[in-house]
Amino acid sequence: MRRSRRSECWLTLPSLLWLALFFLLPTLMVFSTSFRPADPYGGLGSGWTLETLARLYSPNYPAIIWRTLWLSAVTTLICLLVAVPVAYTLARARQRFKRLLLLLVVLPFWTNFLIRIFAWKVLLHPEGLVKQGLLLLGLVAPEASLMYCEGAVLLVLVYTYLPFAILPVYAAAERFDFGLLEAAQDLGARPWRAFCTVFLPGVRRGLLAAALVVFIPALGSYVIPDIMGGPASEMLGNKIAQRVFVDRNLPQASALSALLTLAVMVPLLLALLLNRKRPEEPVALKEGA
């Protein structure tokens, strides 16, 4: 027992070193930079200061932080709501159809991220397809703008992160024994009830993973609100970029980044805690032919 423990340590050492060098160290550098004074040329002054932290109390920030949080949360929620039925359909589809659907899910990755976002700009443009279509249907006023608002940011956030939500839920659904749904119905559950009481708990790991891989990067979004949003829909990422590129104030940017990192750590630690209590259950045997 002790021996295998020890060899396990040796085996994980390289990846631990890797993480320490490229993840922990940079994070600590960002944290420490926020305690340094800024110099007028955009570099770091000498000595240590708490002034930057005090300036985090800017009246602008609470609104931006709140917006970042709720945009990310709503994005995660919508992605999960869409990912669950898609993953269910994918897992139950026939082999050939399944391949086609999976291809469609990963197809967006073949095009550059920026180009896809600019494509949305073209679509939502006042002369664009979506706007004109909605106008024809009478669903939108002629003077209304579909761009540069929180709605546009949310739409593109969901669009961007949806595949990342679908894939982990699909992976979990693929291992799910659909015979359990029949068992639930056999015991008196309506199909919808069976879905909620058996399928959703069955793919809960996938749901958790999907929530993390959407929520965490969404918190740090910068490009999407920058291109799709206006000044009233800025997120924390935009502020960090502004501090670096416009104000040339690295300590301020670092302080904001540290804040974001801490915000990301909270759901991550929660997820770890939730997962620790439950050892992986063996996958039930699928019914043979």
Added chain:
Amino acid sequence: MDDFLLFDRVSKRFDQDWAVRELTLAICQGEVFSLLGPSGCGKTTLLRICAGFEQPDSGRVLLQGRDITALPPHKRPVNTVFQNYALFPHLTLRQNVAFGLKLEKLPRRDIDRQVEAMLELVQLREQGDKKPHQISGGQKQRVAIARALVKRPKVLLLDEPLAALDLKLRKRMLIELDEIHDEVGTTFVYVTHDQSEAMSLSDRLAVMNDGQIEQVGTPVEVYEAPESSFTAAFIGDTNFFEGRVVAQEGDYCRLAIEGLGEVWCYNDRGRRQGELVYLSVRPEKMRLSRQPLELGRNRFSGRVEDKVYLGGESRFWVRVGEYRLAVAVQHSRYLLDQQPLQWGEEVALGWHEDDGYMLQRYAEEHEALLSLPPEDEA
């Protein structure tokens, strides 16, 4: 009640293949009824039609005279024990058993009481707070039974429930199933491809082949009086003979069998002279001896061509005329017997005239179901 559960001309096709074809079957209240057949014979489809997971293309399913064909699974008063148990992995055993009762919106105290009683019945009360992955296959089986029975179904459907267990455990679970049935008295419909399970557990059984029923009867009827070559060959093992009736004498008739000789047989079907008949004689009904046999009129002499020791019995293949007959011999004093029968030995072989059984239907392809004699060593 005679037709407690009735399948009325039920048919089901998957793509172009008939899974169940114009099948009519009546199951009585309180009996253990087995559907026995090789894989792909439609027995599981029939069970799924009964549970509501498959809709028949035509025909009806009646339970106590009520047409339940169109009812969705969750509204049927039947419950299933699945082959792979299908226990909910995220729930404890207790929660698994309570699952169905919670959906009935029973008061919490009633649920608890019934769950405890059911866990008691399957002897798993102490394990109730474990998760399914923490218990053994046999225990999972018992939870699956408890989970279905706690719903007090009118019919309990069991889909090859012992297939995933090893032989010893299977035998023990068979006895337990029998005891549980005695306790609850629910009608059991039991699907299996294992004839020994079906024989030992069932009050009656149906032998299925190719989406249709070959024969329905008690285990004794089906084994001792098979109606078709399929039943005779699928349940147990047998020797087939093809012959013509040459004479009748009281209850018996004399058959001329080409390549063997003349054979006497009990004529319960009123066969007339000149009719073509197929005869089935089970290996254990045959007698084998070095000395001339003192046994009825079916006596031949042959030569032992092969012999296989099987523990409980020995299986001989004996050449008689053009036939190579399978003979099962139980042994006693095997180690002390100075002269067990050997390869190539000349022996007397015979069977009682009541032990041959004339089949109503015969198809040559069913001979493939027989256990094959070892190849001739030239």
